[in-house]
Amino acid sequence: MSTARKSQSYYYDAHSFFDEMFMPDMTVRAHYEPIHRQFSRLKASELSYRQQALEQRMLEEGITFTLYSPNQREPLERTIPFDYIPRVIPGAEWRMVEQGIKQRVRALNAFTCDIYHEQRIVADGLIPRRMIVGNTYFRPEMVGFDVPCNAYMTTSGIDLIRDERGQYYVLEDNLRSPSGFSYLYKGRTLMSELFHDLYFSCSVQNIEHSLNHFLRSLRSLAPSGKKDPLIVLLTPGSYNSAYYEHTFLAQQMGIHLVEGRDLVYRNHKIYLRDLRGLRQVDVIYRRIDDDYLDPLAFQPDSLLGVPGLMNAYRAGNVAIANAPGTGVADDKAVYAYVPDMIRYYLGEEPLLNNVPTYLLSRKEDRAFVLEHLSELVVKETSLSGGYGMLIGPAATAKELAAFREAIIAHPERYIAQTTMMLSRAPVMQCGAMAPRHIDLRAFALMGSDLHVIPGGLTRVAMKEGSLVVNSSQGGGVKDTWVLQDE
Amino acid sequence: MLNRNAESLFWVGRYMERAENHARLIDVHYHLQSEADHSAADTEELQQRAAQRWIRIVDALGCRSIYEQRYSGYTENDVLYYVTHDREHANSLISCIQHARGNLRTLREKVPTEMWDAINTFYLWLRDKRQEELSGESPHQFYIRIKEWTALFLGISQSVMPRENEWYFIECGRYLERAENTLRIIQSAVGAGGAEEQSSYSYLQALLKSVSGYQVFRRYYADGVSVEAINEFLVLHPAFPRSVHFSLLEMHRHLSGIQFQDAQLKANHARMIRQAGRMIAELSCMEREDIGNGGEIVGELLEDCQELGVAFAKTFFRLGEASA
Numbered sequence: 001m002s003t004a005r006k007s008q009s010y011y012y013d014a015h016s017f018f019d020e021m022f023m024p025d026m027t028v029r030a031h032y033e034p035i036h037r038q039f040s041r042l043k044a045s046e047l048s049y050r051q052q053a054l055e056q057r058m059l060e061e062g063i064t065f066t067l068y069s070p071n072q073r074e075p076l077e078r079t080i081p082f083d084y085i086p087r088v089i090p091g092a093e094w095r096m097v098e099q100g101i102k103q104r105v106r107a108l109n110a111f112t113c114d115i116y117h118e119q120r121i122v123a124d125g126l127i128p129r130r131m132i133v134g135n136t137y138f139r140p141e142m143v144g145f146d147v148p149c150n151a152y153m154t155t156s157g158i159d160l161i162r163d164e165r166g167q168y169y170v171l172e173d174n175l176r177s178p179s180g181f182s183y184l185y186k187g188r189t190l191m192s193e194l195f196h197d198l199y200f201s202c203s204v205q206n207i208e209h210s211l212n213h214f215l216r217s218l219r220s221l222a223p224s225g226k227k228d229p230l231i232v233l234l235t236p237g238s239y240n241s242a243y244y245e246h247t248f249l250a251q252q253m254g255i256h257l258v259e260g261r262d263l264v265y266r267n268h269k270i271y272l273r274d275l276r277g278l279r280q281v282d283v284i285y286r287r288i289d290d291d292y293l294d295p296l297a298f299q300p301d302s303l304l305g306v307p308g309l310m311n312a313y314r315a316g317n318v319a320i321a322n323a324p325g326t327g328v329a330d331d332k333a334v335y336a337y338v339p340d341m342i343r344y345y346l347g348e349e350p351l352l353n354n355v356p357t358y359l360l361s362r363k364e365d366r367a368f369v370l371e372h373l374s375e376l377v378v379k380e381t382s383l384s385g386g387y388g389m390l391i392g393p394a395a396t397a398k399e400l401a402a403f404r405e406a407i408i409a410h411p412e413r414y415i416a417q418t419t420m421m422l423s424r425a426p427v428m429q430c431g432a433m434a435p436r437h438i439d440l441r442a443f444a445l446m447g448s449d450l451h452v453i454p455g456g457l458t459r460v461a462m463k464e465g466s467l468v469v470n471s472s473q474g475g476g477v478k479d480t481w482v483l484q485d486e
Numbered sequence: 487m488l489n490r491n492a493e494s495l496f497w498v499g500r501y502m503e504r505a506e507n508h509a510r511l512i513d514v515h516y517h518l519q520s521e522a523d524h525s526a527a528d529t530e531e532l533q534q535r536a537a538q539r540w541i542r543i544v545d546a547l548g549c550r551s552i553y554e555q556r557y558s559g560y561t562e563n564d565v566l567y568y569v570t571h572d573r574e575h576a577n578s579l580i581s582c583i584q585h586a587r588g589n590l591r592t593l594r595e596k597v598p599t600e601m602w603d604a605i606n607t608f609y610l611w612l613r614d615k616r617q618e619e620l621s622g623e624s625p626h627q628f629y630i631r632i633k634e635w636t637a638l639f640l641g642i643s644q645s646v647m648p649r650e651n652e653w654y655f656i657e658c659g660r661y662l663e664r665a666e667n668t669l670r671i672i673q674s675a676v677g678a679g680g681a682e683e684q685s686s687y688s689y690l691q692a693l694l695k696s697v698s699g700y701q702v703f704r705r706y707y708a709d710g711v712s713v714e715a716i717n718e719f720l721v722l723h724p725a726f727p728r729s730v731h732f733s734l735l736e737m738h739r740h741l742s743g744i745q746f747q748d749a750q751l752k753a754n755h756a757r758m759i760r761q762a763g764r765m766i767a768e769l770s771c772m773e774r775e776d777i778g779n780g781g782e783i784v785g786e787l788l789e790d791c792q793e794l795g796v797a798f799a800k801t802f803f804r805l806g807e808a809s810a
Contacts, residue, residue: 193626254704
């Protein structure tokens with residue numbers, strides 16, 4: 001039972017959904033007690049001072065992302081909405097999630113490797129062949145190629161949600177250079193500096209060493225185990241919406257931040273052009289899509305990549321993280337098969353659930369979905385970031401009709417999922433706690449070993465009742481605290 | 487220039503540098519939450535663990551015995567007061583700034599007005615800052631402001647002060663203080679806790695951050711975060727501006743810039759330049775293995791620095807012992 005005084009502004013109805021902070025009878029969950037107590041005690045003036053300081057710091061440090069829209073003359077540079085009531089996860093609960101993520105990433109990596117080699121899983125009839133060859137992200141250039149450390153997905157972002165009972169589910173696997181690291185780290189810094197009293201009242205697992213793991217994973221990819229490899233982060237440039245994140249990671253890991261034009265290809269090797277002349281690059285952590293990596297191999301009109309890069313890669317003279325072609329495993333239709341992959345490659349039962357998913361290319365699934373369209377969520381298999389998505393219960397008749405037509409025309413492009421009631425956590429709005437839906441992007445780092453950053457990035461749908469947490473769609477973030485074990 | 491003017495300027499450099507270092511050190515140690523802090527069995531042990539953090543701050547400033555004579559226990563409030571506003575503590579921020587301001591006041595006519603204005607405004611701001619405000623808002627914001635004030639003073643001096651003896655004395659004070667400061671940080675790390683705490687990642691990271699060396703270190707050492715690597719970096723790195731090697735090089739350069747007419751002074755001056763040169767030569771020949779965990783060599787270097795400080799007092803100020 002919480003000892004905090006029952007001030008109206010620090011409670012709300014926690015009945016309808018699973019709430020991270022409150023039990024249905026409105027008592028505060030044990031692992032949230034110190035936080036609820038502290039917030040009930042803080043004066044309104046202190047809160048507003050800290051809120052201001054927080055926004056000021058984010059602007060000054062340029063923790064922003066850029067939105068481009070055709071009807072705007074200047075692109076909109078904005079800070080991501082950051083809510084300062086942290087999301088708290090008990091240590092034991094996290095250990096379970098962490099094991100589940102590791103298991104999942106191992107299976108996905110094994111799957112990718114299999115797809116680009118023997119394709120045993122297809123031969124054994126577990127996954128239909130057309131799902132592979134028809135996949136936009138399948139790269140024939142990768143067939144038969146052995147990637148360094150056998151690690152395809154050096155970075156992966158696994159999106160987790162919780163249902164009304166608090167059960168964890170994987171919503172999505174992001175295996176093509178996922179973003180969000182900088183918000184995770186900056187959020188932690190801001191919280192520990194501006195809400196120091198709160199931070200010190202909890203025993204939060206440290207995330208700083210994870211950056212070291214990140215760097216170590218990249219280094220472990222260096223061809224022929226070179227001792228002091230030259231590592232670069234390949235960015236599309238300062239106009240990219242995630243440019244802040246690129247500068248942050250490069251600076252924190254002490255690696256070079258480069259654009260395609262800073263790299264040159266010669267004799268099956270990639271070189272960095274700098275004041276010292278040409279220096280051979282060993283590892284490229286790329287934050288550009290496969291399509292733009294190498295105009296000679298992929299999109300011929302791309303100016304972002306390095307002509308010849310794939311040649312150098314296939315010659316084994318440079319490592320690319322994540323490996324080209326990992327997208328084959330994060331396709332939304334392939335997602336439906338991940339539990340089978342875990343059983344097939346690892347011989348284990350999945351520790352984390354999949355959201356029940358219907359493949360519209362299957363006849364019986366399609367019939368069911370078309371009948372229940374207004375209850376389901378429909379997603380285009382090849383899009384991410386909350387684009388190309390229908391949320392049945394919230395959709396208008398016109399939107400439903402449009403999706404129905406699209407599904408009938410191209411069933412293989414869509415999947416449908418049960419509408420999940422994402423769990424809620426309190427955000428601070430006008431001095432009162434208000435419930436909002438959240439998810440969790442957890443990050444796994446793979447090189448010669450596999451590491452999961454404690455916690456991850458909690459994403460918040462800032463609009464009341466909304467289920468869309470993507471930052472490109474007005475979502476915000478929270479710091480995520482994994483507690484040390486008792 | 488009068489002897490006492492030279493001494494005042496030398497100490498302006500030292501005090502401003504000290505204030506900047508302390509602000510950084512307090513800020514980093516304040517936010518350092520060691521993994522061990524929370525792994526306690528009962529409340530009593532938990533309290534002891536919490537006190538550890540405050541002890542670390544006092545230790546980092548190297549004045550535990552003075553603290554313990556005056557305060558009964560280690561609490562956040564007492565420790566922050568002691569290192570920030572306690573005028574009876576010679577190394578508190580307010581004492582450093584007050585001394586620097588007092589020194590500059592005696593030579594107002596010799597230095598550009600803008601420098602006095604900066605230090606005076608800084609002092610008045612700090613004097614009026616109340617302890618409750620500091621912890622009620624955010625200690626971090628407060629220590630950032632301190633660093634900004636010292637940077638403002640440094641920037642103004644840099645852009646308006648003629649490169650004459652006055653300037654060289656300030657800079658000598660600054661860099662000698664910086665070398666000693668970095669050495670003391672290593673020493674407090676060697677002395678702190680068991681080997682377990684020393685090698686904990688967050689502790690090593692704090693060590694680097696307390697001299698703003700974290701990002702530079704990464705560029706040279708990548709993921710090789712270890713006690714030996716950090717010590718090598720902090721003592722020997724010739725380009726990192728807060729390493730002992732760099733600080734002594736700068737001190738040597740500014741010391742050599744000072745001009746004298748008097749023959750006796752000239753001879754003493756030349757001896758001091760050789761003294762600093764010898765330390766630099768020794769550092770240039772050192773390797774990581776020579777420093778190791780820092781225990782022995784850091785003590786020796788610190789003694790050498792203190793000898794240099796005494797030599798300054800004897801040579802230029804003729805007051806015998808240096809007053810800290």
